[in-house]
Amino acid sequence: MDFQSCVNIKKEWDIVGARQLGRDIARKIGFGTVDQARIATAISELARNIYLYAGTGKICFETIEEMEQKGIMILALDNGPGIKELSLVMEDGYSTSGGLGAGLPGVKRLMDEFDIHSEEGKGTEIKVIKWLR
Amino acid sequence: MRIPILKLHNYLLISIQIDLDDQTAIQFQEDLLSKIHESGASGVVIDLTSVDIIDSFIAKVLGDVVTMSDLMGAKVVLTGIQPAVAMTLIDLGIHLQDVPTALDLEQGLIKLRQELEE
Numbered sequence: 001m002d003f004q005s006c007v008n009i010k011k012e013w014d015i016v017g018a019r020q021l022g023r024d025i026a027r028k029i030g031f032g033t034v035d036q037a038r039i040a041t042a043i044s045e046l047a048r049n050i051y052l053y054a055g056t057g058k059i060c061f062e063t064i065e066e067m068e069q070k071g072i073m074i075l076a077l078d079n080g081p082g083i084k085e086l087s088l089v090m091e092d093g094y095s096t097s098g099g100l101g102a103g104l105p106g107v108k109r110l111m112d113e114f115d116i117h118s119e120e121g122k123g124t125e126i127k128v129i130k131w132l133r
Numbered sequence: 134m135r136i137p138i139l140k141l142h143n144y145l146l147i148s149i150q151i152d153l154d155d156q157t158a159i160q161f162q163e164d165l166l167s168k169i170h171e172s173g174a175s176g177v178v179i180d181l182t183s184v185d186i187i188d189s190f191i192a193k194v195l196g197d198v199v200t201m202s203d204l205m206g207a208k209v210v211l212t213g214i215q216p217a218v219a220m221t222l223i224d225l226g227i228h229l230q231d232v233p234t235a236l237d238l239e240q241g242l243i244k245l246r247q248e249l250e251e
């Protein structure tokens with residue numbers, strides 16, 4: 001798929017850069033302040049996961065316009081070690097980094113659609129969508 | 134980037150007005166604890182009126198700094214959390230239950246006075 005814009009995640013500051021760009025795109029699509037905050041927070045969690053667990057990767061954004069629906073799709077990609085226990089990371093409170101363990105289950109609640117593919121030794125791909133209501 | 138910490142009588146006042154990155158948040162944690170130690174402040178208000186995103190990391194840093202300050206003997210109140218931020222935190226599953234909060238700076242100072250029974 002051809003994405004509108006991508007942010008490479010290499011250093012910690014890129015987490016802020018990614019969520020700011022995502023928020024701008026969300027505002028342009030027409031999302032209100034609460035959904036803008038939800039989208040920016042989800043991006044922050046996804047970008048931090050890339051930075052913490054894979055080292056580098058990227059976050060891509062795409063505006064979706066279907067017949068009667070408009071929304072934002074965010075793709076988080078990395079070539080990191082992958083996630084061994086997918087069901088564990090989707091549990092609230094599970095963390096290997098001393099964090100709150102709110103990241104991925106939180107992202108799932110913040111967004112409308114959540115899709116994760118991960119292969120050990122190859123990387124992780126997470127696709128999320130928020131629809132404009 | 135450093136977040137300014139102001140002293141007012143025996144309180145410390147902080148207004149966070151930037152988009153917090155992880156490093157700045159950690160630096161702030163250290164700065165605040167040193168400032169409490171240096172100044173002997175008994176109360177702290179951290180105003181979040183201008184903060185439009187708190188993710189799980191920033192929430193952890195803020196929650197931790199409240200507990201750390203408490204260990205040192207200073208009470209912290211968080212003020213001005215925006216509606217969108219409050220909704221997002223709950224979606225994330227973060228409840229910050231043991232963290233004292235108030236609507237704005239003024240209410241925060243009143244709460245501090247009550248907590249410290251001054």
